[in-house]
Amino acid sequence: MSTRHLTSLSPFTTLSKQPLFPFPTSLNLFSRFPLSSPNYSSFSASVSASSMASEAKKVLVPIANGTEPMEAVITIDVLRRAGAEVTVASVEKGLQVDACHSVKIVADALINDCSQMVFDLISLPGGMPGASTLKDSATLKSMVEKQAAEGRLHAAICAAPAVALGSWGLLKGLKATCYPSFMEQLSSSATAVESRVQQDGTVVTSRGPGTAMEYSVTLVEQLYGKEKADGVAGPLITRSNHEDEYLIRELNSMQWTFIDCPQILVPIADGSEEMEAVIIIDVLRRAKAKVVVASVGEKLEILASRNVKLVADMHLDDAAQSSYDLIVLPGGLGGAQAFAASEKLVEMLKKQRESNKPYGAICASPALVFEPHGLLKGKKATAFPAMCNKLSDPSEIENRVVVDGNLITSRGPGTSMEFALAIVEKFFGRQKAIELAKVMLFVNP
Incomplete structure (x- = not known):
């Protein structure tokens, strides 16, 4: 650890x-x-x-x-x-x-x-x-x-x-x-x-x-x-002291692999938390990962939790025709509920876990999507504070980002940047993540 x-x-x-x-x-x-x-x-x-x-x-x-x-x-x-x-x-x-x-x-x-x-x-x-x-x-x-x-x-x-x-x-x-x-x-x-x-x-x-x-x-x-x-x-869950280093809690370290560049799926739905979705998509595309944004609803345009209107690249049914090096879910109460109700997405996540391929979630999604579908079994995770009582193992919930083997979870909007950078680090290495953090002014250039 x-x-x-x-x-x-x-x-x-x-x-x-x-x-x-x-x-x-x-x-x-x-x-x-x-x-x-x-x-x-x-x-x-x-x-x-x-x-x-x-x-x-x-x-x-x-x-x-x-x-x-x-x-x-x-x-x-x-x-x-x-x-x-x-x-x-x-x-x-x-x-x-x-x-x-x-x-x-x-x-x-x-x-x-x-x-x-x-x-x-x-x-x-x-x-x-x-x-x-x-x-x-x-x-x-x-x-x-x-x-x-x-x-x-x-x-x-x-x-x-x-x-x-x-x-x-x-x-x-x-x-x-x-x-x-x-x-x-x-x-x-x-x-x-x-x-x-x-x-x-x-x-x-x-x-x-x-x-x-x-x-x-x-x-x-x-x-x-x-x-x-x-x-x-x-x-x-913003950072209270910007002089402190931010932490990534990692257990059961394993190498995340890919061919050519990481293929990453980011599902979105009505009620998804827009900050979390956009930060994840933006940061991972800056790192040169191939990010597919897929709508879980009937329309490509979704109305996020604070009424920001985002447009997905494709529908989930179309995205499901491909395989991914990582599937990562933003939070937001309505979005997480839509994810949990999507048989197609849950099936994709279970196959991802069974194949020992990376999957992750932030905010409400670890508790509302992963926990009830057995995707946290034997794993340590964190989630939005108000949702942590739904996790069967709360031993690591105070950490802003938790990586447990092929699983990555995080707490909320204010931890989204660290969450995305941790994904970059797992695929591309620590130095790449630090360089990207400096370019974005998340850390001193």
Whole structure:
């Protein structure tokens, strides 16, 4: 048995400790928004008369072809968890965009449909050429300029601070950060700093995919206050101390093998946790694995747990015609329930186990899919904290990632990056995983 770990993270910086907007009281997310509660609506022509709707902050997240999917989806997911009314707007001609790493996202609206709306926050994801397309959108430029002029919160991550906000002249005299390769460009339009997250006045900037969770929680704090931000971060199982090394618990070590490149199946369904799915897909495709995203439902488009619309590559029945070096399940209550009810998927997983080939799951899926179908028999595993009482062997549940031979499990959205990197490490080696973690800014470059 061994405990392995990667290099450490540096702390992120937020200049202002005071929220930009008042927040009356903290809410317990589990009591008010339990796992079984309906998802938030992301775009609506009318405003609900309920007190929740009246308290909700309005947020715009524009996306384009070439947008970094982790940065977009993590931001949307976290802000919706906080109760924000998030509109995902395409700056392309259609609603569906082809994000980086062949992740397909369907927006709620076109940017021109949002031009007359007032938002408490506009947050720009990075990724290239997505950030350039955002910059070239006259409608978006006008909206963000008005946002700045009226003193409302605006933010950007990765390439977008330099490529969009900086080029629009919105960072003059401000401290800002961005992806390392764009720092020189940023320095011509702002005081460039290397903070993981930087807030200066009504502007928040951040560095890349590996800082997106911290960035998103900071946006919650600016909209709703620190107490609410802490309440959102807790259930995410975010890392509390970014100076500590993150750990991978491995038992019964075995070599994971493949021919040419790993063939990996990632099933998705209505109710799948979008952060977990997108992080897994994105990271594994960065590592040059061949990832097939398969819909367990009737349609290729699925509505994830926080109303993000993702499009699969194919249906599960078609994906089942091939064999895989790894089958890995994202969590999300509705998605896990759909997986458990899919005879085809359960059959594939059982064959994977019988063949001693790798399989894995995160969040609710170890407890709701693997445990009832005997896929954890004789294995150590972890799961989302609220689901761990369903595991017959809870001896390793406190670990963020557990590898037991050909099985890998993890806890939740905030452990998804470590989970994906552990898979990379098992297939490609520790050095490859560390290099990838540095590129994504999950660890110091």
